[in-house]
Amino acid sequence: MAHTPSPPIDFRWSAPKFCSRQRCCCPNSPHIPSVSGTVTHVGGGATTQNLTVSGTVAPKSGGGVTSLANWTFETSSPSSSGPYVPESGTQTATAEARCVHASSSTVYAANQGNGSGKSFWANTWAVGDYFEFRISTVGVSGIQLSFDQTSSGGGPRDFKISYSTNGGSSFSDLRTYAVPVSSGAAIVWYPDPVNSASSLSFDLSSFGALNNQPSLILRLVCASSTSLIGGSLSSSGSSRVDNVRVSASATDTTPPVISLNGANPETLVYGQNYTDPATATDNSGSVPTFSVSGRILNTVVGSYVLTYTATDGSGNMSTATRTVNVLLNASNSASSDSDGNGMSDLLEYSLGGSPVGNSLAILPSVVVFGDNLRITFQARTNDPNLTFQPVASESLSSSSWSASGVTKVSSTPLSGKEGFEIQIWETSIKNIPKKFLKVEITR
CATH class of the missing domain: 2.60.40 (Immunoglobulin-like)
Structure with missing residues (x-):
């Protein structure tokens, strides 16, 4: 001048x-990339922005419930304390079932089953006596236990489910239950059909300590001296189990896959809107959380880094980064x-x-x-x-x-x-x- x-x-x-x-x-109003999740700005402007999902999630592949061991006792035909291998499941060569009593007078037999010919039967029950099932849960989680059980009038009523992961050195209790009755009396089993009134099922998926164990012992332990009909246990009182099934879900250890479609680094010209083409897929069929941290100001020249994080329902996480360069003009x-x-x-x-x-x-x-x-x-x-x-x-x-x-x-x-x-x-x-x-x- x-x-x-x-x-x-x-x-x-x-x-x-x-x-x-x-x-x-480049100028100054923020432009937010269109991806799923929530973008957290590292500086300047709004602290968070809701984003729109771009892309689709792949359909579910694999997975499902696996029967680890299923004892019907039709083949094993118990005549002693055991052990007995299961008739079906993925562990027919390694899983074991036992019935252990303190009394040497206990008789073990394959008496009438529930909807079948045989079960695992024992008499002379006392507090602390148990049915036991040994399995491996390596690579699986979400343990489920189901079985049929009935007792005679003088047999045990109250049980607890306990487990051990150290070979039986110590046990922890999971659940308690009472053997089912019908109008206050014992439920009678016949070769056909199955009497569902005796069926018990326990979802043990919330007990993470049961997952991925080389040796998991589950016990059905007599928890009181009360008989099925409310009196005291008698020496002739009996209890039996049938159709014992331990199942689980395969453990998902595969992290989600984040696909950074398009160029990386990506280039924008000043003021150009940016739709992020990134998508996330998971072998389970869903990605519970897919978030993006970072910012892009499409009117401020510079380099920006977006960090994508995807976490599936099993806690597997993956991350990826994309650099976006905002230029003044095409040249x-x-x-x-x-x-x-x-x-x-x-x-x-x-x-x-x-x-x-x-x-x-x-x-x-x-x-x-x-x-x-x-x-x-x-x-x-x-x-x-x-x-x-x-x-x-x-x-x-x-x-x-x-x-x-x-x-x-x-x-x-x-x-x-x-x-x-x-x-x-x-x-x-x-x-x-x-x-x-x-x-x-x-x-």
């Missing part, structure tokens, strides 16, 4: 001059004039205009203020790579421009436009025939 001190006052200013030491630029040139209005894209970007819209209103203003020449302009503050430095000259020669004597009067955040401030600078024109001001912007 130029100033002559005697009337008439004549001041002139040159179009602000800009130089770019780095190439790329990433600071001197380009995308809208053809005579102002470079870098100039419009730095002063709060749009490289793709008419931004003449953002040009700095110059006034004589007392003995000073003052320049006021809007400056972008949300791009740390930008610097604004007004310089002055009395001759306009290329070597005469200097920041010496040019001071900042104030900088005030611009209301309603986050990431910008109004800067006021001035230089003395007292006793100086003419003077020029310009703003050098460097990125």
Whole structure:
């Protein structure tokens, strides 16, 4: 800007001059990528944004309930304390069933089953006597236990389910139950059909300690001296089990797959909307949580990193990252004039205009203020790579421009436009025939 001190006052200013030491630029409203989950901004703008799911989840593959061991006692035909292998299931060669009593007088037999010919039967019950089932749960979880049980009138009524994972050195209790009755009397079994009134089922999936164990022992332990009909246990009182089944679900150890469709790094031009093509799939058929952390400001030039996290229902987690580079224009040139209005894209970007819209209103203003020449302009503050430095000259020669004597009067955040401030600078024109001001912007 130029100033002559005697009337008439004549001041002139040159179009602000800009130089770019780095190439790329862009403005200031945040654009959120369209992906599933919640984006957490690492700085600036809103702290969270809800996003839209992009893509689909793959259908369920594999999995399901597996029968580890199923004892019908039709083949094993118990005649002693055991052990007896199961008739079916994945562990017919390794799983074992026993019945252990403190009394040496106990008789073990394969008496009438429930809907079949045989069961595991024993008499002479006392507190602490038990049926026992040994299995492996390596690679599985969500243990389920079901069986049929009935007792004679003098046999045991109250039981508890206990387990051990250390070979039987110690046991912990899981559940308690009472042997079913019919109108206060013992339920009678026949070869056909199955009497479902004797069927018991226990969901043990909430007990994580049962999962993935090389040796899991489950016991049905006589828990009181009360007989089935409410009296005391008798030496002839009996109890029997049939159709004992231990099942589980295969343990899912496969993490979700996050697909970063499209380029990585991705490139956006200033102001371009961004729809993130990332999707997540899981072998279980669903991805309970799929979140994205990071931010993209499509009007602020720079590099942004989005971190994707997907977690399935089994707790398996996977992460992936994508870099998104926001450029000033397609050629990433600071001197380009995308809208053809005579102002470079870098100039419009730095002063709060749009490289793709008419931004003449953002040009700095110059006034004589007392003995000073003052320049006021809007400056972008949300791009740390930008610097604004007004310089002055009395001759306009290329070597005469200097920041010496040019001071900042104030900088005030611009209301309603986050990431910008109004800067006021001035230089003395007292006793100086003419003077020029310009703003050098460097990125």
